[in-house]
Amino acid sequence: MGKKILLENDHVPGIRGYDVYRSKGGYASVEKALKSMTPEAVTEEVKKSGLRGRGGAGFPTGMKWGFLAKPPGVARYLICNADESEPGTFKDRYLMERIPHLLIEGMITSSYALGVKTSYIYIRGEYFYIARILEEAIDEAYKAGWLGTNILGTGYDLDLYVHVGAGAYICGEETALLESLEGKRGNPRIKPPFPAVEGLYGCPTVVNNVETIAAVVSIINQGGAAYAAIGIGKSTGTKLISASGHINKPGVYEIELGVPVEEFIYSDEYCGGIRNGKKLKAVVAGGSSVPILPAGLILKTAAGEPRLMTYESLADGGFATGTMLGSGGFIVMDETTSIVKNLWNFTRFYQHESCGQCSPCREGTLWMEKVLRRIVGGQGALRDIDLLWDVQSNIEGKTICPFGDAAAWPVASAIRHFRKEFEEYVTHPEKISDVKHYYSVNNLPVA
Amino acid sequence: MNAVKEIRFSQESLELIEKMIKRYPEGKHKSALIPVLHIAQAEFDGWLSTEVMDYVAGILKLEPIEVYEVATFYSLFNLEPVGKCVIEVCRTSSCWLMGAEDIIRHLEKKLGISPGGTTADGMFTLKTVECLGSCGTAPVMQVGAAYHENLDLNKVDNLLDKFRSEGNRKCYTDRITPDQK
Numbered sequence: 001m002g003k004k005i006l007l008e009n010d011h012v013p014g015i016r017g018y019d020v021y022r023s024k025g026g027y028a029s030v031e032k033a034l035k036s037m038t039p040e041a042v043t044e045e046v047k048k049s050g051l052r053g054r055g056g057a058g059f060p061t062g063m064k065w066g067f068l069a070k071p072p073g074v075a076r077y078l079i080c081n082a083d084e085s086e087p088g089t090f091k092d093r094y095l096m097e098r099i100p101h102l103l104i105e106g107m108i109t110s111s112y113a114l115g116v117k118t119s120y121i122y123i124r125g126e127y128f129y130i131a132r133i134l135e136e137a138i139d140e141a142y143k144a145g146w147l148g149t150n151i152l153g154t155g156y157d158l159d160l161y162v163h164v165g166a167g168a169y170i171c172g173e174e175t176a177l178l179e180s181l182e183g184k185r186g187n188p189r190i191k192p193p194f195p196a197v198e199g200l201y202g203c204p205t206v207v208n209n210v211e212t213i214a215a216v217v218s219i220i221n222q223g224g225a226a227y228a229a230i231g232i233g234k235s236t237g238t239k240l241i242s243a244s245g246h247i248n249k250p251g252v253y254e255i256e257l258g259v260p261v262e263e264f265i266y267s268d269e270y271c272g273g274i275r276n277g278k279k280l281k282a283v284v285a286g287g288s289s290v291p292i293l294p295a296g297l298i299l300k301t302a303a304g305e306p307r308l309m310t311y312e313s314l315a316d317g318g319f320a321t322g323t324m325l326g327s328g329g330f331i332v333m334d335e336t337t338s339i340v341k342n343l344w345n346f347t348r349f350y351q352h353e354s355c356g357q358c359s360p361c362r363e364g365t366l367w368m369e370k371v372l373r374r375i376v377g378g379q380g381a382l383r384d385i386d387l388l389w390d391v392q393s394n395i396e397g398k399t400i401c402p403f404g405d406a407a408a409w410p411v412a413s414a415i416r417h418f419r420k421e422f423e424e425y426v427t428h429p430e431k432i433s434d435v436k437h438y439y440s441v442n443n444l445p446v447a
Numbered sequence: 448m449n450a451v452k453e454i455r456f457s458q459e460s461l462e463l464i465e466k467m468i469k470r471y472p473e474g475k476h477k478s479a480l481i482p483v484l485h486i487a488q489a490e491f492d493g494w495l496s497t498e499v500m501d502y503v504a505g506i507l508k509l510e511p512i513e514v515y516e517v518a519t520f521y522s523l524f525n526l527e528p529v530g531k532c533v534i535e536v537c538r539t540s541s542c543w544l545m546g547a548e549d550i551i552r553h554l555e556k557k558l559g560i561s562p563g564g565t566t567a568d569g570m571f572t573l574k575t576v577e578c579l580g581s582c583g584t585a586p587v588m589q590v591g592a593a594y595h596e597n598l599d600l601n602k603v604d605n606l607l608d609k610f611r612s613e614g615n616r617k618c619y620t621d622r623i624t625p626d627q628k
């Protein structure tokens with residue numbers, strides 16, 4: 001069994017409530033930080049831990065905190081990103097639903113480190129019932145004296161609020177989130193200025209993912225060095241993986257970074273193998289935006305090394321043969337899956353969710369969806385595959401926010417690794433419903 | 448659908464809105480717009496008419512255009528009348544892999560409507576939505592605040608019966624927390 005930090009007390013009955021959470025050592029990090037550490041010392045521990053943002057980009061959290069501007073007399077904000085809309089990702093929901101106080105504790109400790117007096121949890125609109133769970137937990141925390149004025153008699157004041165969104169994937173992008181929190185459309189801002197300098201209401205702001213903030217609790221309790229001792233290299237600590245698709249045991253798993261992908265998919269401790277005795281065809285390892293990999297390349301790197309669940313190992317080989325850890329949304333596809341149809345589904349998603357500010361993204365996602373719909377409908381031509389390639393390459397890197405890349409990468413990777421399947425779709429449209437056919441056509445190593 | 452009704456929040460909603468506005472700094476009350484639109488949608492039959500949006504603008508001291516801009520951006524806001532029960536089915540990746548298409552087709556057949564449509568008796572509206580963050584329990588649909596997970600056609604039928612028997616509840620009221628601070 002791997003070491004569990006975030007979900008250590010996941011199965012303790014009543015852990016959602018304050019009393020049980022407290023009895024299991026809850027809020028110790030707040031006590032320790034406020035009573036015995038300076039804010040700078042808290043940030044220092046987070047730096048030492050090597051913790052990297054769990055929202056998708058993997059940016060070192062301590063470094064991000066270090067960038068926060070601190071002009072005197074200006075308010076600063078910490079915003080928890082609980083928008084969780086990346087297809088395939090449902091770990092933040094799990095954490096907030098099961099152990100809401102872990103997030104609240106992390107918010108208090110982190111807010112103290114950043115010198116923040118008002119914090120918000122921006123939660124996606126659909127998670128109404130989780131917003132309610134958080135509100136109840138926040139009430140309990142106020143009553144017990146962990147929030148409000150003069151916390152623990154230390155003179156530190158903090159207010160924490162939940163803010164519910166209204167359905168828009170783009171609001172997970174941090175500057176779109178800030179716009180949304182200000183009561184506007186979720187249009188990403190041009191950077192710079194970065195949120196660390198001009199964020200919410202023009203004030204210095206840190207935006208961190210739910211899981212990132214929850215990890216701070218253990219880092220302060222056990223020390224940054226103890227956290228850094230878990231994992232491999234620059235992939236320290238544990239990571240929540242949302243596993244879905246054609247597996248025996250879908251769900252949220254806390255892994256020590258470094259678990260081999262093969263073990264994660266096939267061991268009974270995690271996904272328990274492919275459903276119905278089928279074979280593995282492909283995996284999207286880090287949420288819909290990261291490149292899809294065929295079975296052979298997700299289990300082993302191009303050099304034949306076992307692929308591990310770390311930022312580095314999943315990215316090994318670059319986009320030619322690798323992918324990304326992303327948000328940890330691990331979508332498994334068996335041999336009956338049509339990669340072409342699946343790509344059409346993804347692209348339809350991006351077309352629907354583009355905020356429409358930049359023409360490469362707005363028009364490009366529209367075109368890609370159209371062309372893929374044509375191919376899936378049996379009306380495609382060989383030149384459509386080149387057209388798709390061309391369109392995606394004209395989005396990547398040419399937009400205001402990384403959504404454009406996120407829409408382009410799935411298309412590029414699907415064509416890169418499964419081109420034969422696309423070709424068969426347009427040359428033998430009569431065989432479109434024969435998924436087995438496409439499995440053999442791809443001629444890929446079978447796992 | 449319903450005769451001209453005076454657009455006015457209940458006392459309870461007005462108090463909730465007061466509390467919402469206090470969550471944001473002085474002068475930043477625009478931040479309360481999305482939360483207030485959720486309250487409005489729950490109170491005024493599940494959708495936002497121009498009249499309702501203008502009323503919200505008045506309450507929050509915003510220009511009507513500021514409210515329209517937001518209401519039209521976010522997919523949870525309905526800009527046309529909906530049925531008493533709005534069924535939102537996820538159509539994205541993991542749900543799609545696990546049979547969302549069959550669920551949607553089944554609902555279309557049973558209700559006699561396509562996504563976006565409302566049944567003639569005003570009971571059901573069918574919507575398809577993007578990933579609900581419930582991919583491990585796919586396929587999934589949301590009704591009000593509740594998630595219905597690991598769906599199959601049988602489960603869908605039972606749910607439809609249940610919704611029908613609860614006939615006259617107002618949609619979305621369970622999305623609002625009356626006990627919010």
Ligand SMILES: Cc1cc2nc3c(=O)[nH]c(=O)nc-3n(C[C@H](O)[C@H](O)[C@H](O)COP(=O)(O)O)c2cc1C
Pocket residue numbers: 052053054055056057058059061081082083084085086169170171172173174175207208209210212213401402403406
């Ligand atoms: C299109 C898009 C969607 C995103 N969605 C989310 C999200 O749902 N949750 C999240 O934490 N980060 C999301 N991010 C990343 C955020 O912009 C930001 O990097 C993150 O919240 C920072 O937190 P972290 O450093 O703790 O990961 C998204 C980014 C993009 C470009």
Ligand code: SF4
Pocket residue numbers: 170187188353354355356357358359361362399400401402403404
């Ligand atoms: S890349 Fe797409 S989502 Fe991002 S700002 Fe441009 S149009 Fe909007």
Ligand code: FES
Pocket residue numbers: 087088089537538539540541542543577578579580581582585587
């Ligand atoms: S894909 Fe349907 S809930 Fe995520």
